[in-house]
Amino acid sequence: MSTFDIVQGVIIALVVIAAAYVAFRKLLPKTSTRVMARVSGSLNHEGRSAVVRSLGRRVQPAAATGSCGDGCGSCGSCGPTPPVKTEAQPLHFKPRA
Numbered sequence: 001m002s003t004f005d006i007v008q009g010v011i012i013a014l015v016v017i018a019a020a021y022v023a024f025r026k027l028l029p030k031t032s033t034r035v036m037a038r039v040s041g042s043l044n045h046e047g048r049s050a051v052v053r054s055l056g057r058r059v060q061p062a063a064a065t066g067s068c069g070d071g072c073g074s075c076g077s078c079g080p081t082p083p084v085k086t087e088a089q090p091l092h093f094k095p096r097a
Helices: 003-027 028-045 052-059
Strands: none
Touching: 003 028, 028 052
16 A cells, blocks of 8 residues: 555545534534534543643534524524515416417
């Protein structure tokens, strides 16, 4: 196995891991927030080195502000928006020539 094969494998693995991370955050936002908070809590406590603690602070999810515009769902008013009423337009069928 050559050096090129090893480097190529590492690069592909990093791309796949990054894609899985983005998909996880995009498709499961509440679960990813919970997981990231748990990881951050385990990294950021007394007895850990400064590098590990700074990594724990970095991965800590942002706290919800509780305002109605942040989309966190804490106030219960982030439900679906009511559908916009539009006038019904009749269908006009034209025979084929």
